[in-house]
Amino acid sequence: MLVTSNARRGIAAAVLGNAMEWYDFTVFAIMTPIISKLFFPVDAAIPGSELNAILLTTALFGAGFFMRPVGGVLLGLYGDRRGRKAAMTLGMALMALSILLMTFAPTYRHAGVVAPLVVLIARLLQGFSVGGEFGTSTAFLIEMAPRERTGFFGSWQISGQLMANVLGAAMGMVVTQCFTPAQQAAGAWRIPFAVGLIIVPIALYLRRSVLESEAFLHAARQAAARAQGFAADLKQPGGKYLVGMGMVVASAVSFYVTFGYTVTYAKQVLKLPLMQSFMVQMLAAIVMLIVVPIAGAAADRHDRKNLLLWSLGAYLVTLYPLYSWVTSEPSIGRLLVTQVIAGVFSAFFLGVYCTTLAEMFPVRVRSTSLSIVNNVAVLIFGGFAQFFVTWLLKLTGSPLAPVFYVMIGLSIGFVAVVCMKREPRVAFDAGDAVDAVDPATLRKHGKAP
Numbered sequence: 001m002l003v004t005s006n007a008r009r010g011i012a013a014a015v016l017g018n019a020m021e022w023y024d025f026t027v028f029a030i031m032t033p034i035i036s037k038l039f040f041p042v043d044a045a046i047p048g049s050e051l052n053a054i055l056l057t058t059a060l061f062g063a064g065f066f067m068r069p070v071g072g073v074l075l076g077l078y079g080d081r082r083g084r085k086a087a088m089t090l091g092m093a094l095m096a097l098s099i100l101l102m103t104f105a106p107t108y109r110h111a112g113v114v115a116p117l118v119v120l121i122a123r124l125l126q127g128f129s130v131g132g133e134f135g136t137s138t139a140f141l142i143e144m145a146p147r148e149r150t151g152f153f154g155s156w157q158i159s160g161q162l163m164a165n166v167l168g169a170a171m172g173m174v175v176t177q178c179f180t181p182a183q184q185a186a187g188a189w190r191i192p193f194a195v196g197l198i199i200v201p202i203a204l205y206l207r208r209s210v211l212e213s214e215a216f217l218h219a220a221r222q223a224a225a226r227a228q229g230f231a232a233d234l235k236q237p238g239g240k241y242l243v244g245m246g247m248v249v250a251s252a253v254s255f256y257v258t259f260g261y262t263v264t265y266a267k268q269v270l271k272l273p274l275m276q277s278f279m280v281q282m283l284a285a286i287v288m289l290i291v292v293p294i295a296g297a298a299a300d301r302h303d304r305k306n307l308l309l310w311s312l313g314a315y316l317v318t319l320y321p322l323y324s325w326v327t328s329e330p331s332i333g334r335l336l337v338t339q340v341i342a343g344v345f346s347a348f349f350l351g352v353y354c355t356t357l358a359e360m361f362p363v364r365v366r367s368t369s370l371s372i373v374n375n376v377a378v379l380i381f382g383g384f385a386q387f388f389v390t391w392l393l394k395l396t397g398s399p400l401a402p403v404f405y406v407m408i409g410l411s412i413g414f415v416a417v418v419c420m421k422r423e424p425r426v427a428f429d430a431g432d433a434v435d436a437v438d439p440a441t442l443r444k445h446g447k448a449p
Helices: 005-030 032-039 049-082 084-103 114-143 147-178 181-186 188-209 214-225 230-235 240-259 262-268 274-299 304-328 332-358 363-383 385-396 401-419 439-444
Strands: none
Touching (some): 005 084, 005 147, 005 188, 032 114, 032 188, 084 114, 084 188, 114 147, 114 214, 147 188, 147 332, 214 363, 230 363, 240 274, 240 304, 240 363, 262 274, 262 332, 274 332, 332 363
């Protein structure tokens, strides 16, 4: 089946908006070595002061994750009741406000304790917005897809996040390469956030102009004709929630430790140059960006459970040898090889799991279910991952502390996939339900002429 022009606009709206939602998260993570000194003073006379500043900054980073379940549930419910388009647009508007606050946040030198409070507010808004992004945009993407291409379409959810990694790493390179440390502290650190502030209105416009998912309209019509309520529908997946959370744990440790923590790890533990570390981050993300849609296309042709088990298993068994190798003799070359190999296995898993996870849940409650599954798992294993990893590094003194954390998460994901039942693929084809939706519903969601 050919991809309609509305489906193409839908992909652009979901992917660009998703990329910008995650861009701010990515920039904050990779700029931690710079931001930590601006918002939490470092005293050179106090041993461990610099690491303590990073601990406080990563704790601030994690604080935004407390709002993710709240935003996920509320925006997920909004997406299941009012439409994917409405929820995605609202989430994008909240993210714009968060980026605005980060762009103009005063530093500790100028505002004292008010400075980290402003950043905290931005992080909470950011967390609320991102909390609903995965559920609503993933549901929207696969519901816009022809039935035989849901794997490929769903993989673009991850592609949007990787685009954020590439752009964030590129901006980190620009800041570290073009500005001196003094200039960075004086205001150059704001440039990556300002770039996001410029792009966000484009993403917001695209989301406002796209048409609603036909699958949502069809499900809303069916729900109106049934006596069973939304709460009963939400209970229907049962044990699938636990299986889904297990897969999200594997995704979370990959994103927030293996790749999100790369720059901080390279600088603080491996003692490698900051600019080259940003380049490693960017190149690994580019490789993943290429692999993810390939994996999504493979998921439309082959058994998804086998693909998930193969990619997670390979990722798990190669991680420790790779990091042992890079820590034995740290270099940018070794770090790049390690990140690229890990990135290929990680990207293949991510490209398959997104659609697999989404199709575990009925359309009627898909946005809410995905938001619950994603945000509970990410809060536990992703939100404070960088904080715990930094704390473990300080406690144990072992440069391999992050590896053990990731391996635990990958093992949980592997067990979840083993427990996942193989089910027939029942995807919604947008063309199947157009005539089943009444004109009033179409007009409500801006689809009638």
